Amino acid sequence: MIRLVAINKYYDTRRGKNHVLKDVNLTLEKGQKIGILGRNGAGKTTLIRILGGVERPTTGYVERDMTISWPLAFSGAFQQSLTGYDNLKFICRIYGKDPEEALPAVEDFAELGRYMREPLKNYSAGMRARLGFAISLVVDFDCFLIDEVVAVGDQRFQDRCREELIVKRADRSMFFVSHNPGFIRENCDIAAVLVDGRLVPFDDVDEAYHYYQAHYSE
Template sequence: MITFNNVTKYYPTPQGRHYILKDINLTLPGDKNIGVFGANGSGKSTLMRLLAGVDFPNRGSIKIEGNVSWPLGLSGYQGSMTGRENAEFICRIYGKDKSEIREKLDYIKSFSELGDFFEMPLKSYSSGMRSKFSFAVSMAFDFDYYLIDELTAVGDKRFKEKCKKTFDAKKGIANFLFVSHNINELKRQCDIGIFIKDGSIHVHDTIDDAIDAYNSM
């Protein structure tokens, strides 16, 4: 369950405060996968960062039960470090011991299908390889909430199928918050939708309603 308690978030601009969220009081159910909609710049990523605890409301508070992932996307990695080193870093900050780290690294290496590129700096990866790597890392850790910020299945049909299966397996034990520009993917993965617009969050009880609202924007 995610509870917003009088949450206000704005960014200062030369023209005054630009509000992303204004006095939001909201409870999101803890057993639903949620699609997040909104125009570019409406604050989807800011919302993810607020939920992930790496950005803070100017007023109010957000409570989440259970442990939450970092905003899973293509960022969060150091280009000068290899795939392995990046993965090791995350294992370490999550307090994994040596044998757990080995296990996670094996999983990430085989899932990402990077082969020898796993030992190469991330900046040498193509965008497809980077996506595969990010996807593998994101799925290697167990959370109650997965904040998915534009992390989409890439690659050929077989790899996409594999990603889908992993998602489905996770869905049974965890919840997803999904930011994506791919409407089909949101439709497939999510139960309900929330729509960020002009500083407020509208909750739609079915994903189809949310998509309709988004399309009529």
């Protein structure tokens, strides 16, 4: 189970505090897939970074009793001066995986070719995202945090992402954050909508979709 308890997140700006998340509470059970809907700038990425431990909430806390991935489109934890292979070795050691056993699967999925032995500072954003996605698959978490990563790359690569996550790991918990209601309706059991920093949960995905449509069509 993963629980968000009274999460608030502020950022200091020149115009004062920007209250991005306001008293967010949510529980995700093992195997559940939840979609977080919200338009661009609603706080979806901030929420998923807090879930993954990339950022800390200003107040509140997160309870976890499952292994949880980093946000799959996020590569900020990588060392930019190291090669893709060296970053793989570092992460594998943290999670107790054999990097030599993991390497063929990462090379096959990320399709980086010779760039696997090049520093990450030479990678494009898409290449870094593919590497992070591939490494997350070999670590194989109980819960995956997915921030629009299925939109990375061409259609063939997007199809491979969906196959690996949604088909082969159907028993895992997942947080999807998206501004695409159709994707959430297709892949999630439950959903919630971020509106003005507050998370409105729904047990029925269609209800969440209609709420999202009604709110953002105004």
